[in-house]
Amino acid sequence: xxxxxxxxSAEEHQAPGALVEWEQRVAGYGGEPPFVEEPEYGSPIVxxxxxxxxxxxxxxxxxxxxxxxxxxxxxxxxxxTTRWQAFGISIVAxxxxxxxxxxxxxxxxxxxxxxxxxxxxxxxxxTPLSEHFARHSGKVGAFALAAAIxxxxxxxxxxxxxxxxxxxxxxLVLTYIMLGWGLNIVVGLAGLLDLGYVAFYAVGAYSFxxxxxxxxxxxxxxxxVAGLLAACWGIILGxxxxxxxxxxLAIVTLAFGxxxxxxxxxxxxxxxxxxxxxxxxxPTFFGLAFARGDDNLPGLLGLKYDxxxxxxxxxxxxxxxxMITNFVTMRLRKLPLGRAWEALREDEIACRSLGINTTNxxxxxxxxxxxxxxxxxxxxxxxxxxxSPESFxxxxxxxxxxxxxxxxxxxxxxxxxxSIVMIGGFELFRDLAEYRMLIFGLLMVIIMVWRPRGLxxxxxxxxxxxxxxxxxxxxxxxxxxx
Amino acid sequence: MxxxxxxxxxxxxxxxxxxxxxxxxxxxxxxxxGLIAIGYTMVYGIIGMINFAHGDIFMVGSFIALTVFMIxxxxxxxxxxxxxxxVLIVAMIFTSAxxxxxxxxxxxxxxxxFRLAPLITAIGMSIxxxxxxxxxxxxxxxxxPPQIQGGITLMQGNTDTGAIVVQLSYMxxxxxxxxxxxxxxxxxLIAKTELGRAQRACEQDAKMASLxxxxxxxxxxxxxxxGAALAAVAGVMFLLYYGVIDFYIGFVAGVKxxxxxxxxxxxxxxGAMLGGLAIGLIETFWSGYFSVEYKDVAAFSILAITLxxxxxxxxxxxxxxxx
Numbered sequence: 001x002x003x004x005x006x007x008x009s010a011e012e013h014q015a016p017g018a019l020v021e022w023e024q025r026v027a028g029y030g031g032e033p034p035f036v037e038e039p040e041y042g043s044p045i046v047x048x049x050x051x052x053x054x055x056x057x058x059x060x061x062x063x064x065x066x067x068x069x070x071x072x073x074x075x076x077x078x079x080x081t082t083r084w085q086a087f088g089i090s091i092v093a094x095x096x097x098x099x100x101x102x103x104x105x106x107x108x109x110x111x112x113x114x115x116x117x118x119x120x121x122x123x124x125x126x127t128p129l130s131e132h133f134a135r136h137s138g139k140v141g142a143f144a145l146a147a148a149i150x151x152x153x154x155x156x157x158x159x160x161x162x163x164x165x166x167x168x169x170x171x172l173v174l175t176y177i178m179l180g181w182g183l184n185i186v187v188g189l190a191g192l193l194d195l196g197y198v199a200f201y202a203v204g205a206y207s208f209x210x211x212x213x214x215x216x217x218x219x220x221x222x223x224x225v226a227g228l229l230a231a232c233w234g235i236i237l238g239x240x241x242x243x244x245x246x247x248x249l250a251i252v253t254l255a256f257g258x259x260x261x262x263x264x265x266x267x268x269x270x271x272x273x274x275x276x277x278x279x280x281x282x283p284t285f286f287g288l289a290f291a292r293g294d295d296n297l298p299g300l301l302g303l304k305y306d307x308x309x310x311x312x313x314x315x316x317x318x319x320x321x322x323m324i325t326n327f328v329t330m331r332l333r334k335l336p337l338g339r340a341w342e343a344l345r346e347d348e349i350a351c352r353s354l355g356i357n358t359t360n361x362x363x364x365x366x367x368x369x370x371x372x373x374x375x376x377x378x379x380x381x382x383x384x385x386x387x388s389p390e391s392f393x394x395x396x397x398x399x400x401x402x403x404x405x406x407x408x409x410x411x412x413x414x415x416x417x418x419s420i421v422m423i424g425g426f427e428l429f430r431d432l433a434e435y436r437m438l439i440f441g442l443l444m445v446i447i448m449v450w451r452p453r454g455l456x457x458x459x460x461x462x463x464x465x466x467x468x469x470x471x472x473x474x475x476x477x478x479x480x481x482x
Numbered sequence: 483m484x485x486x487x488x489x490x491x492x493x494x495x496x497x498x499x500x501x502x503x504x505x506x507x508x509x510x511x512x513x514x515x516g517l518i519a520i521g522y523t524m525v526y527g528i529i530g531m532i533n534f535a536h537g538d539i540f541m542v543g544s545f546i547a548l549t550v551f552m553i554x555x556x557x558x559x560x561x562x563x564x565x566x567x568x569v570l571i572v573a574m575i576f577t578s579a580x581x582x583x584x585x586x587x588x589x590x591x592x593x594x595x596f597r598l599a600p601l602i603t604a605i606g607m608s609i610x611x612x613x614x615x616x617x618x619x620x621x622x623x624x625x626x627p628p629q630i631q632g633g634i635t636l637m638q639g640n641t642d643t644g645a646i647v648v649q650l651s652y653m654x655x656x657x658x659x660x661x662x663x664x665x666x667x668x669x670x671l672i673a674k675t676e677l678g679r680a681q682r683a684c685e686q687d688a689k690m691a692s693l694x695x696x697x698x699x700x701x702x703x704x705x706x707x708x709g710a711a712l713a714a715v716a717g718v719m720f721l722l723y724y725g726v727i728d729f730y731i732g733f734v735a736g737v738k739x740x741x742x743x744x745x746x747x748x749x750x751x752x753g754a755m756l757g758g759l760a761i762g763l764i765e766t767f768w769s770g771y772f773s774v775e776y777k778d779v780a781a782f783s784i785l786a787i788t789l790x791x792x793x794x795x796x797x798x799x800x801x802x803x804x805x
């Protein structure tokens with residue numbers, strides 16, 4: 001359907017004769033099918049002004065009751081105030097913005113109308129950026145890893161005053177990279193849409209926190225246990241949803257995430273409910289702690305105590321965990337199991353008829369994805385030292401899914417780039433505290449509209465015949481939740 | 483003292499009157515969920531996407547209603563039915579504008595793209611709407627004093643600890659009646675009018691519909707407009723019934739309504755209404771007889787259990803797998 005509509009608009013910038021032809025064609029159909037949008041007549045500037053005026057009119061309707069009026073709680077009930085100035089400014093801003101947008105981008109927007117095949121070929125050639133990534137993905141990855149390894153050292157040396165803040169940001173980005181890679185197994189490789197991934201993150205975090213509280217165990221012991229428990233929950237969730245497809249699967253996983261959160265919130269005697277759990281121990285380095293005193297690690301190394309060292313240690317732990325996630329995923333893709341995941345994503349019926357056990361394939365995807373979520377959760381608990389159900393809302397799941405999709409489903413490098421852009425960008429706007437989430441949401445929409453297939457538009461093939469080629473993202477099924 | 487109250491509660495819970503009262507409350511809540519769920523199910527039916535921002539459209543609707551209400555009071559209009567009518571109409575029109583704009587900005591450019599792309603823009607739009615309202619109207623809850631009071635006493639029973647009254651309030655009558663009328667009007671619209679026919683055609687095969695002269699883009703836009711208008715009605719009802727709104731109500735109501743739509747079988751209009759009623763009743767009865775804290779767990783668990791046995795929901799058509 002889009003092809004037909006776009007065919008109509010594509011005629012617009014052909015010779016004037018095309019318009020006549022278009023009219024004749026419509027007349028030929030008796031004014032009826034197929035439906036084609038009537039092209040706009042008139043000079044570009046008048047059209048642009050008209051368009052901007054319409055946009056401003058709509059903006060006026062939208063903003064009237066939100067910017068024009070405001071209700072506030074006051075003594076004796078609600079009070080109504082008006083803000084006509086702000087209302088006027090917002091409308092003018094929309095008018096100018098739309099005009100500028102149309103002047104700048106209109107030409108390129110009208111080039112649509114290409115078929116899926118042409119687009120696939122075109123994006124196989126790729127834009128310079130994604131082609132670059134496709135050809136040098138190994139080198140880019142190695143460079144990124146090297147950069148990550150030296151990052152804390154450079155920060156400690158170059159920004160001694162703001163070191164904690166910067167390293168903290170690095171830890172945050174790496175945590176999301178790890179979560180994104182974990183979810184990528186479920187959504188990107190196996191094609192199962194999971195909207196409740198945060199549940200496993202929560203299971204991992206609470207496993208460690210509760211173990212530490214009740215049995216007084218350390219991080220390195222609790223880490224594998226937390227991963228195992230999360231994997232078990234992955235299987236528990238996996239079983240009932242095996243028969244579900246697409247959006248039914250999505251809502252059940254979302255419901256699962258909410259159930260876990262509500263139980264954590266209300267089981268006061270065990271989890272502390274909304275008060276959460278505090279005093280979660282820090283990880284040690286072969287039995288040595290990052291604390292004050294000569295018996296501890298900085299003291300033994302003869303360094304002056306600085307809490308930034310502990311931050312750097314956290315950074316390397318999450319870097320290690322993330323790299324393990326990446327390594328395991330890359331190796332799994334080459335195993336029969338990983339190929340079964342990708343085959344399942346492409347066509348479930350074909351898989352079944354070729355003798356792949358879809359039950360086991362789906363369950364392993366859920367379990368392994370959940371396990372990495374559990375590891376990340378465990379790390380989150382030890383880094384924060386305090387956890388509460390508030391950290392595990394649906395918004396978190398949505399953010400992780402957004403990172404995976406924005407990066408380009410199934411692309412490991414895409415997750416890295418999307419995490420840096422989204423989380424780093426989010427921190428960049430820290431000064432605009434109130435507007436930060438608004439900008440964040442808009443950014444999500446804009447990136448997705450700009451690159452619907454994600455920032456990285458090519459995929460590495462899991463099997464190679466003779467010659468290495470990159471595949472366009474258009475040729476790959478995209479976790480549509482079979 | 484506390485034990486006596488607990489005991490009295492236990493006795494009250496066993497009466498018929500308590501059950502009927504819960505039933506009435508459940509149907510009221512279910513009607514609100516059902517109205518929102520229709521928006522989800524229609525959009526899903528026609529373009530196969532989860533419109534995550536729909537819950538926030540509902541929230542926008544209730545905020546517009548609140549502001550219009552305040553303007554009416556400031557203008558000195560006193561006739562309550564007139565105020566309600568104007569609030570309802572204005573909220574429907576302006577919320578529809580929001581629904582249309584969201585579709586135009588975030589979903590139309592991605593038409594024909596893969597299915598997760600609009601899901602992500604929908605989540606983005608949901609964040610945008612919530613934060614826009616928070617920014618422009620403040621984060622604090624907005625109370626509206628009850629406007630419609632009183633009701634009809636249906637039953638009156640006596641227990642050995644005191645009397646128990648079953649009341650059907652006028653507000654509940656208005657909510658249930660509005661929902662029934664809108665459902666009837668809506669079903670007629672889908673079944674009889676040209677627009678409904680175009681919608682059903684697009685649902686079956688958008689490309690073929692466009693070849694046969696249906697303006698697919700316009701039809702989809704109108705679907706969003708209709709869904710938003712119904713969400714606005716739900717928003718007005720929510721505002722009047724509960725009397726408290728904030729910028730976050732859309733998320734919770736949206737998830738519930740989406741659950742309702744899936745439970746009823748996504749894509750099916752009667753299914754959405756049935757699912758809404760089911761979720762409303764489950765929640766109310768669970769809070770009434772067991773615990774308020776776990777009412778959502780009950781609703782979600784019943785959803786999961788239903789889907790295990792009926793993978794396409796209560797009234798959904800099973801998807802035919804073609805090779």
